Amino acid sequence: MKSTSPSCPSHGSVVDLSSLRVACADCSLSELCVPLGLEEGDLDRLERIISRGRPVARGSRVYDAGDAFRSLYAIRSGSVKIYRTDAEGDTQIMSFHLPGEIIGVEAIATGTHTLTAEALEDLSLCELPFDRLDTLATQIPNLHHQLLRLMSREVLIEQEQIIVSSHRKPEQRVAHFILMMSERSRLRGCDGRCLRLGMRRGDIANYLGLALETVSRQLTRLQQAGWIQVSNRDIEILDLDALRAEAGITASPRENRHAS
Amino acid sequence: MKSTSPSCPSHGSVVDLSSLRVACADCSLSELCVPLGLEEGDLDRLERIISRGRPVARGSRVYDAGDAFRSLYAIRSGSVKIYRTDAEGDTQIMSFHLPGEIIGVEAIATGTHTLTAEALEDLSLCELPFDRLDTLATQIPNLHHQLLRLMSREVLIEQEQIIVSSHRKPEQRVAHFILMMSERSRLRGCDGRCLRLGMRRGDIANYLGLALETVSRQLTRLQQAGWIQVSNRDIEILDLDALRAEAGITASPRENRHAS
DNA sequence: CGATGACTTGACTGCTGTCAACGTGCGTGG
DNA sequence: CCACGCACGTTGACAGCAGTCAAGTCATCG
Secondary structure (H helix, E strand, C coil), rough: CCCCCCCCCCEEEEHHHHHHHHHHHCCCCCCCCCCCCCCHHHHHHHHHHHHEEEEEECCCCCCCCCECCEEEEEEEECCCCEEEEECCCEEEEEEEEEECCCCCCCHHHCCCCCCCEEECEEEEEEEEEHHHHHHHHHHHHHHHHHHHHHHHHHHHHHHHHHHHHCCHHHHHHHHHHHHHHHHHHEEEHCCCCCECCCCCHHHHHHHHHHHHHHEEEEEEEHHHCEEEEEEEEEECCHHHHHHHHHHCCCCCCHCCCCCC | CCHHHHHCCCCCCCCCCCHHHHCHHHHHCCCCCCCCCHHHHHHHHHHHHHHHEECCCCCCCEECCEEECCCEEEECCCEEEEECCCCCCCEEEEEEECCCCCCCCCCCCCEEECEEEEECCCEEEEEEEHHHHHHHHHHHHHHHHHHHHHHHHHHHHHHHHHHHHHCCHHHHHHHHHHHHHHHHHHHCCCCCCCCEEECCCHHHHHHHHCHHHHHHHHHHHHCCCCEEEEEEEEEECCCHHHHHHHHHHCCCCCHCCCCC
């Protein structure tokens, strides 16, 4: 089962540390992040409240369920899994997040985190204190809109997940998962054909509501069909159209989901 | 299989038409709706942009997928199902909504409705033009917060649904569904022990990602166990604790989900 | 009162979860 | 540098449950 390992430069190389101090305007992720659509001066004011480059080691938490909600976080590098632990002690993974994405939104309503965000790899984050962000939003209409859109987008993403996890069969879920991650990688500037999954098979299975073995079997099935090339946690997409067909994707407004 | 029909006054009697013109402050649903937390004067300004009492006949649409997004709608009476139709023509029900709840939030990000909202019964709605609401929100910080919380709550609700539909077994899904609807009825002032479901079995099945027959079987099973009493679309809850146990509910922050 | 659609119940099949064994890669320590 | 151990991943066997198909019952409305 040894195969030509899909070797993409992707994010094996973490963001250069020297870049951690750059301004939002110069950040390679700025198009994905909050500043979108802001004027020069407004951007300045926003930047003043953001603290950049907070590092989080793999396995550590960005925030824990039960923590008071203080900030949103923008991921600069690394990836995050967000999960909920119920009273029985089962954990249920709600989402994975890649650089350029903003996490913490779900806590705005309650003021308390109900979910836990854990680093799948070493992270670097930008912290956006919410009270100040909120105050600023009342002064900068564009920022206000950006916040609303951010949350509305979250709703859309979750709707997609509801459909996938309640109406799709295992093969469709796995294919969809690969496509989704690929698409989001592409937004970050990666190839899109190649992706490195930061999470274990069990995490994927949990996220998709499947058994670990089912995910594994589907991956080998997709590989045997020639649609993808799997090597450990690296996946190369060989036949995008076939995968799309497999996922049951037709003409959904995909560009609206993780891009702005 | 004929049974003592659970006869609750609930919303068999629709809201008195004469009440449709009342101000938000006098509306029995005001605690569930936007005005929450607003000052006297602010409420006035908000009310001026709301048009009240738009009727929608059962089976008609409040908005259609593809429509331009113009307004949010608060439900005054009746119930709504919101669904998505994919390119294969399959419809997938995303949510049901009861009086006091606000629909349309998911379209804010894109500016276009991606879902269709259809009346399960005759409806009366309040329309909240979004551009004016949005403008007002920049002037009234509390309204701005209320909008954010509204959307964040939507995120929480959908998270719950993701968990239920991807991690729970059929018996848990059905039990959970009954509890959820009951809880939301209770917020509207109904008994909570009795509820009338406006939707068909097929709708419930679609929503929960199950086969129609599975829903039916689970309902009869719950009835045979003595937890509930089913009579057509009326359901009476006989043993709340047993149902909760069945649903796998333990100590989730339930009060944060549909209440403010 | 009949027709139509909604719901229930039954029989059966296929798929997915579970359990279990085996393979593989990686890091550690000798 | 190699050997070992451990965690992760894959593969196989099997059983149970949910989906499908089909028939039958019930409610609603003209």
